[in-house]
Amino acid sequence: MAEETKQDKQNKPTLPASGFRVVAREIFHDPTAMIALIIIILILLFTFVGSLFLNSSQVTQINIADAYYGWGEAGHLLGTDDGGRDIVQLLMMGGRNSIFIGVAITIITECVGLVIGLVAGYFGGLTDSIIMRIVDFIQILPQMPILIVLVTVIPNYNAFTLVLLIAMFGWTTTVRYYRSFVLSQSGREYVLASKTSGSSNLQIMFREVLPNITSMIIIDVVLTIAGNIGIETTLSFIGYGLPSNVPSLGSLIGFANDPVNVTTRPWLWLPATILLLAISLSINYVGRALQRAFDARQREN
Numbered sequence: 001m002a003e004e005t006k007q008d009k010q011n012k013p014t015l016p017a018s019g020f021r022v023v024a025r026e027i028f029h030d031p032t033a034m035i036a037l038i039i040i041i042l043i044l045l046f047t048f049v050g051s052l053f054l055n056s057s058q059v060t061q062i063n064i065a066d067a068y069y070g071w072g073e074a075g076h077l078l079g080t081d082d083g084g085r086d087i088v089q090l091l092m093m094g095g096r097n098s099i100f101i102g103v104a105i106t107i108i109t110e111c112v113g114l115v116i117g118l119v120a121g122y123f124g125g126l127t128d129s130i131i132m133r134i135v136d137f138i139q140i141l142p143q144m145p146i147l148i149v150l151v152t153v154i155p156n157y158n159a160f161t162l163v164l165l166i167a168m169f170g171w172t173t174t175v176r177y178y179r180s181f182v183l184s185q186s187g188r189e190y191v192l193a194s195k196t197s198g199s200s201n202l203q204i205m206f207r208e209v210l211p212n213i214t215s216m217i218i219i220d221v222v223l224t225i226a227g228n229i230g231i232e233t234t235l236s237f238i239g240y241g242l243p244s245n246v247p248s249l250g251s252l253i254g255f256a257n258d259p260v261n262v263t264t265r266p267w268l269w270l271p272a273t274i275l276l277l278a279i280s281l282s283i284n285y286v287g288r289a290l291q292r293a294f295d296a297r298q299r300e301n
Contacts (some may be wrong), residue, residue: 026293033289036282043279049094059089059247071267079267081255087267094247095275101163102229108167109228110221113174118205120175121182126281128179135172143169151240159242166231170224178221181213215294219287220288226283233276249276 006121025034029052034296066084069076078087150165185191186209194204229249235241236250244251252272261268 002083004032007086023290023293027286027289030289030292034253035286036285036289039278039282040286043282047092047099048092051096054089054092054095059246060085062221063167063286068265076121078271079265081252082136087252087271090247090252091249091271094249094252094272095279097159097242097247098229098236098276099279101138101223101232102225104163105167105170105228105232106221106224108247110168110217111168111176112171113218114178117175117178118182118209121179122201122205123210124183124184124186131175132179136171138172141169144151147235148238148240151235157243159246160243162232162235166228166235170231171227174224175222178213178216181216182209183203185209185212210260215290219291219294222283222287222290226280226287229276230280 027037053207062089063084066074066076066080066253067082069080069084071077071079072077076088078091080086082089121127147165147169151232152163154161166174190208194208233248233250233253236248237254239254241250242248249272253269253276255265255268256273
């Protein structure tokens with residue numbers, strides 16, 4: 001009886017690993033992805049947790065007497081800027097603001113793009129053609145000059161306004177991305193079977209098709225966050241991003257526009273540049289690891 005039980009255990013088919021286990025295995029076996037994940041966690045702790053102990057009004061308060069202290073001078077680890085503000089504190093709040101805005105833009109563009117992409121890919125035909133012509137028109141518009149003009153003319157401009165303006169253009173790329181996957185799913189047997197059984201189009205789209213592209217959603221969300229952080233940083237770098245009284249990585253990197261600062265005051269722009277590169281590269285490496293993990297998951301299934 002014991003031998004039969006042992007034989008049964010040997011013959012029992014093994015279940016495929018769960019999605020979380022596949023992702024964890026892929027990241028833990030990739031030193032680069034593991035280091036990138038640790039860097040992301042440390043940056044989030046530095047920016048979001050560290051900024052909790054700061055008073056925003058005090059951080060941005062100008063004190064000309066403390067201007068341009070260098071590395072470690074007068075108790076300032078990374079020095080001060082032209083207004084005597086501590087660079088470490090500006091990094092905390094600026095990094096938090098840039099990351100928060102990147103995430104907020106991503107949430108809006110992913111939700112809008114996912115719904116419209118589902119509709120376009122699922123229904124196809126005339127519906128798909130109309131939606132894609134609208135997407136094509138928006139994508140050929142000069143995004144950056146339009147954003148600069150709108151930032152200049154909109155009254156009471158703030159971070160929330162900036163999120164909406166960038167998201168106004170960003171959803172089109174997401175639509176194209178999801179539409180391509182939904183098109184490949186719309187003719188599958190499970191979709192046809194659901195239609196035959198009398199399921200509504202909404203039920204099929206959100207209960208049948210959507211779960212089958214979940215891995216693509218997660219990958220796109222991760223990678224899009226890095227891109228949106230870059231867009232906000234670029235606008236702030238050229239002076240058309242966050243308001244001047246709101247710290248941002250882009251405004252700190254903007255000190256590099258002055259040749260004197262580049263050569264003699266690297267503490268003004270170098271830490272923000274390193275932080276931006278670290279968060280962008282780390283997110284991309286983790287995103288690639290997630291993509292490999294979901295590909296492995298599909299092969300196991």
